[in-house]
Amino acid sequence: MFGLVAEHQPLIHARGLVKRFGEFTAVDGIDLDVEPGEAFGFLGPNGAGKSSTMRMISCVSMPSAGELRILGMDPVREGPAIRARLGVCPQLDNLDPDLTVRENLTTYARYFGLSRAQARERAEEMLDFAQLRDKASSKVEPLSGGMKRRLTIARAMVNEPDLVLLDEPTTGLDPQARHLLWERLFRLKQRGVTLVLTTHYMDEAEQLCDRLVVMDGGRIVAEGSPRSLIESYASPEVVELRFGSEPLEGFVERLSGVGDRVDVLPDRILLYAKDGDDAVSEVHRRGLAPSSVLVRRASLEDVFLHLTGRTLVD
């Protein structure tokens, strides 16, 4: 099943992909190639076009313009054949409230044409994968947010997909639940499953993605590995300066020339520098007395700030 097509073509291939809703252009001409075995991420604020892109890739929504091939097939003509090999974990859980945890898995497997026996077998495997064996006979509603998410991901895996699409897999989860989920996703990655996910969490993108694109306003504004993006769009280290409640604009001039770049946020100033400690010494030498100083490694968040010129909107 995973043969010739996958070897010679990327799993996802898009050129000039556009999605319009009436007057509004949600996705404005993007190019993509995702290779087998990759963990690929879409990073961006709400409204950047991530989910619209994901819906086109999952062959639920049809492109308004441009070229799209999924698993070497055409989504318009071969939707069911493509969807048969996809696993989709939507942004909002749409588990079946009328069914138990186990039935959610067996019923879903049946939509993919698995026999009853196969469906039961896969459901048992997935109960272990999602660590939900204790809850197998429970309805969905009483489960915690993390459990529901794990069940949704398990459900997406029930057909042994070649490509798994996760739309904001950990949004709204507490830190423990997020880490457990990351660990599960990492296992999938190790098994060679191709993952495509959207997120607006920088740490999530850094943890899971081999390669990612940053989207803003329906366009791709940067592409690369998390490390290469940080190297291209941010300096190795970042100094965060706070000055109590004083207006920050006044300090910008006095900081010019310290590090590579200065960014003013509502509550703090960021200095991008090769060496953070050197930059801090320079700040003190100029007679400035910040109320707090933090030196840290640059993260994707800094890349994001640089590229979109603003903090994330939630």
Place this chain on the structure above:
Amino acid sequence: MVTLMVARQVSVGRVGAVVGRNVGALRSGASYWLVLVSGFFEPLLYLLSIGVGVGALVGRIPLGDGRVVSYAVFVAPAMLAASAMNGALAETTFNFFFKMKYAKTFEAILATPVRPIEVALGELTWAMVRSSFYTAAFLLVMAVMGLAEPWWALAALPATMLVGVAFGAAGMAVSTFLRGWQDFDLMTAAQFSLFLFSGTFAPVGGYPPVLAAVVQVTPLYHAVELVRGLALGRVEWALAGHALYLVVLAGLGLWVASRRIQRVLCS
């Protein structure tokens, strides 16, 4: 042509999986059973209170073919048709709407190889199954009470299935346009008006001409005429016309419903 295109897309297995989902939901919910049981009793209570109770005051009704029957015999097939309508509508309105709009059940299903037309067909098949449970039980009651000859009762069963499919499809199409629960008041009012004025409790021939003309274009009228004709053993060509009306309604409802599912959930 359209039928052919639809037929080529449809996978029986996937439609079956959608039906199977509803069977699973039925098995694991006590409240669902309660709804199911109450749907059977409603027409039965009407039959007893009006057909038998009021019928004692009304006297006998001429059928138009020389036969004169008791009022209960006249009303019972209409209640049978109404129970087929209620059973199917309960499934394709309340349950369907909840699954489409709130539970996002169809959204989850459409991420699999299942197509919108297959969702619609699966839901409709299940609605017909539910409606058939009602009508089979009701026919049994009719036969036991001596309100229909057993063989004619059996002949009426497929007709009630057609009634279920037609109303199920029409209800499903309407449900895709509903904005929220408040719209159900309108639908319930429409359903109750049909129930009262479709030749159910009095022959349409006795209605004022304008009302009679209106009634004759509404679906329950055709359902009642078809079912009554078969249940009372009065087979005539007009029955084919009533059946055709219901077939067309079913096809139209199914087509609209699947188009709307596509439009709303796959945009």
